[in-house]
Amino acid sequence: MSVEIISSNCTGCKACVLACPYNAIEIRDGIAYLLDNCVLCGACVGECPSEAIVVTDPVRSSKGSEAEEEESESHDRQGGGVWIFVEQRNGKPAGVAYELLGEGEKLASDLGEELCAVLLGYDVEHVAEEMMKYGASKVYLVDDPALDNFQDEPYAQVIAELVMEYRPSVFLFGATTVGRSLAPRIAVKLKTGLTADCTGLAIDKETKLLLQTRPAFGGNIMATIVCPEKRPQMATVRPKVMKTSTRDEARTGKIVKLSREIMPPRARLLETHQTSGQQSNIQEADIVVSGGRGLGKPENFALLEELAQLLGGAVGASRAAVDAGWIPYAHQVGQTGKTVRPKLYVACGISGAVQHLAGMSSSNVIVAINKDPNAPIFSIATYGIIGDALEIIPALITELKRDLL
Amino acid sequence: MNLAVLVKQVPETTDVRIDRKTNTLIREGVSSIVNPFDMYAVEQALRIRDEHGGRVTCISMGPPQAEAALRETLALGADEAILLSDKAFAGADTLATSYTLAKAILKLGEFDLVICGKQAIDGDTAQVGPGVAEHLDIPHVTYVSKVEEISNRHIRVRRMIEEGYDVILSSLPALITVVKEIGEPRMPSIKGTLRARKAQVITWTARDLEADELMLGLSGSPTQVARIFSPEIRPGGEIIEGNSACEKARNLITQLKASHTL
Numbered sequence: 001m002s003v004e005i006i007s008s009n010c011t012g013c014k015a016c017v018l019a020c021p022y023n024a025i026e027i028r029d030g031i032a033y034l035l036d037n038c039v040l041c042g043a044c045v046g047e048c049p050s051e052a053i054v055v056t057d058p059v060r061s062s063k064g065s066e067a068e069e070e071e072s073e074s075h076d077r078q079g080g081g082v083w084i085f086v087e088q089r090n091g092k093p094a095g096v097a098y099e100l101l102g103e104g105e106k107l108a109s110d111l112g113e114e115l116c117a118v119l120l121g122y123d124v125e126h127v128a129e130e131m132m133k134y135g136a137s138k139v140y141l142v143d144d145p146a147l148d149n150f151q152d153e154p155y156a157q158v159i160a161e162l163v164m165e166y167r168p169s170v171f172l173f174g175a176t177t178v179g180r181s182l183a184p185r186i187a188v189k190l191k192t193g194l195t196a197d198c199t200g201l202a203i204d205k206e207t208k209l210l211l212q213t214r215p216a217f218g219g220n221i222m223a224t225i226v227c228p229e230k231r232p233q234m235a236t237v238r239p240k241v242m243k244t245s246t247r248d249e250a251r252t253g254k255i256v257k258l259s260r261e262i263m264p265p266r267a268r269l270l271e272t273h274q275t276s277g278q279q280s281n282i283q284e285a286d287i288v289v290s291g292g293r294g295l296g297k298p299e300n301f302a303l304l305e306e307l308a309q310l311l312g313g314a315v316g317a318s319r320a321a322v323d324a325g326w327i328p329y330a331h332q333v334g335q336t337g338k339t340v341r342p343k344l345y346v347a348c349g350i351s352g353a354v355q356h357l358a359g360m361s362s363s364n365v366i367v368a369i370n371k372d373p374n375a376p377i378f379s380i381a382t383y384g385i386i387g388d389a390l391e392i393i394p395a396l397i398t399e400l401k402r403d404l405l
Numbered sequence: 406m407n408l409a410v411l412v413k414q415v416p417e418t419t420d421v422r423i424d425r426k427t428n429t430l431i432r433e434g435v436s437s438i439v440n441p442f443d444m445y446a447v448e449q450a451l452r453i454r455d456e457h458g459g460r461v462t463c464i465s466m467g468p469p470q471a472e473a474a475l476r477e478t479l480a481l482g483a484d485e486a487i488l489l490s491d492k493a494f495a496g497a498d499t500l501a502t503s504y505t506l507a508k509a510i511l512k513l514g515e516f517d518l519v520i521c522g523k524q525a526i527d528g529d530t531a532q533v534g535p536g537v538a539e540h541l542d543i544p545h546v547t548y549v550s551k552v553e554e555i556s557n558r559h560i561r562v563r564r565m566i567e568e569g570y571d572v573i574l575s576s577l578p579a580l581i582t583v584v585k586e587i588g589e590p591r592m593p594s595i596k597g598t599l600r601a602r603k604a605q606v607i608t609w610t611a612r613d614l615e616a617d618e619l620m621l622g623l624s625g626s627p628t629q630v631a632r633i634f635s636p637e638i639r640p641g642g643e644i645i646e647g648n649s650a651c652e653k654a655r656n657l658i659t660q661l662k663a664s665h666t667l
Contacts, residue, residue: 002496002623021416021435021527024468037468040496040623041630152535153544177566181547184532188503188539193627196499196530215636217416217527223633230627267544267575270561275569283567311667329550329586330565335526336441336585344666361639365666367657368642381642383660385653395654403658 002055003040005032009052016044016053021217041223080167081138082108083232085159086119087178088127089150095244095284096174100237101134102245103201104172107210110203113169114138118162120155122148125255132253135245139255140166146262149272150178153265156185161260163190168232170210172201175236176283183236193227194234199241199362200224210235218335218358239283240341275330282331287313287344290333290360291321294349294370294389298326303393304348310400316340316360318350334359349389352377369393406459406557407516408450410483411506411537412443414467414474415527439474442522444590445583447478450520451591453555459517460484464509466494466502472606479601480593487513491610496623499528503536505621508614510541518560519580523548534582544575550586 012030024038032052045053084100086093101117108115117136119128121143128139142158163171163186173179175197187194200213204226210233212225227233282288289308291301301315308315316333317326333340335355345363350356352368352375360366361380368381369389378384385392416435450461463478465471466489475486489509497505510516519538524531531547538545550570551563557577564571565584593601611621619625645660647653661667 023416023435023437023470035468036490036492036495037470038495039630041633043633152546156539177548177564180531181535181545184499184503184535185539185545187532188500188536191500191627193498193500194532195628196528196532211631216529216633218529219636221633222636224631225628226631227628265544267546267573267579270572270574272566272571273569281568329584332585344661362636365661365664366639367661378642378644380639382639383657384642384644385647385657386644387650387653391650392654395650396657398651399654399658 003034003038003042003045004054005034006052006054007031009050011050011052013049015047015049019044019047021221079113080169080232081114081116082111082170083116083118083163083168083172084136085171085173085179085182086117086127086131086139087150087174087176088119088121088124091121091124091127093127093130094174094176094178094239096176096179096237096239097131098134098244099239099242100172100174101131101136103237103242104170105135105245107170107201107203111169111208116140116168118159120144120147120158122146128255132255133247133249133251135248135251137253139253141255141257142260143257144259144262146264149269150182151265151269152181152185152267154262155182156189157263158260160186160189162258163232171232171234173234173236175238179236183234187234190230190232190234192230192232192234193225194236195225195227196236197238198235199238201235201237201242209233215362218354219361220358238339238341275328282314282316282333282340283338285314285340286342287311287346288316288333288340288342288360288363289313289346289348290316290318290350291327291348291389292318292350292356293320293324294351295321295326296349296390298324300390301327303390303397307346307393307397307400310397310404311344313342313344316345318353318356347377347381348393350377351375352380406453406457406518406555407513408453408459408461409510409513409516409519410443410446410450410461410463410478411519411521411533412447412463412465412474412478413440413522413525414438414465414471415440415525437470437473439477440522440525440527442524442526442583442585444522445585445587446520446522447481447483448590449552449583449587450518451482452588453518453552454484457555462487462513464489464506466490466497466505466509469608475606476601476604477593479604479606480597481591482594482597486604486606488606488608489610489614490608491621493611493618493621496626497621498626498628499530499532499536500627501621501623501625503533504540504625505614505616506533507537507540508616509609510537512609512614517557517577518555519543519578521580521582523582523584531582534580538580541578541580543578543580545580545582546573546575547582549581549583552581552587
C-alpha cells in the first residue's frame with residue numbers, strides 16, 4: 001500500500017493532519033504533505049472530505065516487472081498447506097496448539113489445502129499422534145535429543161529448512177513467549193512477512209490472501225494486515241482467542257519423520273525455574289482475579305488468592321500494586337505487563353487507567369469492584385459493584401464457600 | 406564493552422483512540438515519548454557500562470523529530486546517539502526495520518551486546534529484536550528479566566516464561582530484549598541534560614548504511630495494512646445492587662451463574 005496526495009483535490013482542510021496518529025502530515029502552502037514518518041496506516045484516507053488522498057496498490061503500480069516475476073515465482077510456491085507450529089514443553093502441547101489446529105482447519109478448507117502440524121522435540125511421537133486426532137492431516141516431526149528443550153537457534157534453523165522444502169502458504173504460531181521469539185527469526189531467514197498477535201484470521205474470497213487482524217495502539221485500534229507477495233504468510237496468534245478443535249478418535253493422518261543436522265546453539269538453556277505453580281500463569285487462566293491500589297496493603301492479596309482459588313483462577317494485579325511491591329511483576333496486567341483475555345476478569349480496587357484496560361479489555365466478562373462510582377473501570381465492566389473491595393471480596397468468598405457445601 | 410541500544414519514538418499510544426461517532430482517530434494532545442520498554446533497555450546498558458566500562462550507543466530509526474527521543478537517552482548517560490532517517494526507510498514493516506537497524510549496527514563496527522525493549526507500545530509486535538539478531542546472525546534472548554552475569558565472552562540471563570523463568574547462557578555478541586523487571590530507569594542528571602542539549606546526534610541515511618534499497622522501507626516490506634477500524638464496543642455494563650456486601654456478592658454470583666460465566 002502506498003499513500004498519495006492528489007494536490008489538485010486537496011483543500012488544506014487539515015482533517016488528515018488531525019487523523020494521523022504519527023504526526024506524519026503537514027499543511028504546506030495550503031496543501032497536505034506526507035512526511036517521512038508516514039507508516040502508510042491509511043488512517044487519513046477515509047478522513048479526507050475531498051477524496052484527495054488515495055491508496056495505491058503496492059506491487060503493480062510501483063515495483064514493476066521485477067516484482068511481477070517474483071510474484072509468479074512465489075505463487076508457484078503455494079499449495080504446501082496451512083502449517084501450525086506445535087509448541088510443547090516436556091511432551092505436553094501448549095493450549096494454543098489446539099486453537100491453531102481449530103483455526104487452521106477453517107483456513108485450510110477455505111484455501112483447499114491440507115492442514116499440517118510441525119512438531120520438534122525429543123521423544124514426542126505421541127504428541128504427533130494426538131495432533132492428528134485434533135485435525136492435522138500431516139505432522140512433520142523432527143525428533144532429536146538436540147531439540148528436547150526449546151532453543152531459538154536450532155528450532156529456527158530446522159523449521160526454516162522445512163518451509164523451504166515443503167513450501168506452505170500459511171504458517172501460524174502461538175503468540176506465546178516461545179512463538180513471539182521464534183517466529184520473527186524464521187520470518188527473517190525466509191524474508192517473508194510476519195504479523196504479530198493476531199486475534200482474527202480469514203481467507204479473502206477473491207485474492208485468497210490471509211487477512212490477519214490484530215489490535216494496535218494498546219487495543220484502541222484494529223488493523224487488518226496482508227502479505228500479498230511472499231510465502232508463507234506468517235502470523236502469531238493470540239492465545240485464548242480462537243476456538244480449539246475437537247478431538248476425534250477416528251481421525252488419522254500421516255507422520256512425516258525427518259532428521260536434520262542440528263547446529264549447536266550459541267544461546268543455551270541451562271535450567272528452568274517454575275514459580276508458585278499455576279497461580280502465576282495469568283495468560284492461560286480462564287478466570288483472573290486482579291487487585292490494585294484499593295486493596296490497601298500486600299497482606300490483602302491473600303484474600304484475592306483465596307477468591308482465585310475458589311474460582312479456579314489466577315491472581316493478577318495492576319501496575320500500582322506491583323510497583324508498591326505487593327506482588328511480583330509476573331502478575332502485572334496491562335500495557336507494561338501482560339495482556340490477558342480470560343472468560344472472567346474480576347478487577348478489585350482497580351480504578352482502570354487506560355494502560356490497565358489495554359491489558360484486559362478483551363476479556364469475555366469483566367466484573368469491577370470499586371468504592372469510586374466514577375472509576376473508569378466501570379465504563380467497560382459487564383457487572384459493577386460499587387463498594388469497598390475489602391468488604392466485597394470476603395463476602396464473595398463466604399458466598400462461594402456456601403455454594404460448595 | 407560496546408553496547409548498542411535500539412530505541413523507538415512512539416505516540417503516547419494510550420491516548421490514541423477512535424471517535425465512535427465519526428470512526429476516525431482522535432489524536433488531539435497526543436505527544437511523542439520514548440517507548441517505555443526502551444527506557445529499561447537503556448538503563449540495562451548503562452548499568453553494564455558503569456560496571457564493566459565501555460560505550461553505550463543508542464540507535465533509532467525514524468523521522469527527524471525522533472532526535473528528541475535520542476537526546477533523552479543522552480541525558481541519561483548514553484555516550485552516542487545515531488538517528489537513521491531517510492525517505493527510503495518510510496513504510497517499513499518489521500522485516501525492513503530489522504534489516505535497517507542491523508545494517509546500522511554493522512556500520513558501528515565491533516559490538517558485544519545489543520539491547521532492545523521487549524516491544525514498542527504502538528505496534529506491540531515484539532518482532533524487531535529477534536529479527537535484528539537474525540539479520541546479524543547472532544543469538545538472541547527475549548523477555549529478559551535479569552542479567553545474572555556478563556563477561557567478555559558470555560552473558561547469563563533470566564528469560565521470563567509463562568510459568569516462571571529460564572536461565573540462558575549465550576556467547577557474545579548477542580541481542581537481548583528486556584522487560585520492566587530489569588529495573589527502573591534512572592532520572593536524567595542536570596549535567597546529563599545540559600550535555601545532551603549540546604551533544605551531536607549523528608544522522609545516517611540509506612547511503613551511509615550501504616543498504617540494499619530493495620530491502621528498505623516500503624519495497625522491503627512484505628506486509629501491508631489493508632485497513633484499520635475501531636474495536637467492537639463492549640455492551641453496556643450493569644451495576645449490581647444490594648443492601649449489604651453479602652447481598653451484592655450473592656447477586657453477582659447469581660448473575661455470573663445465569664450468564665454461564667461460572
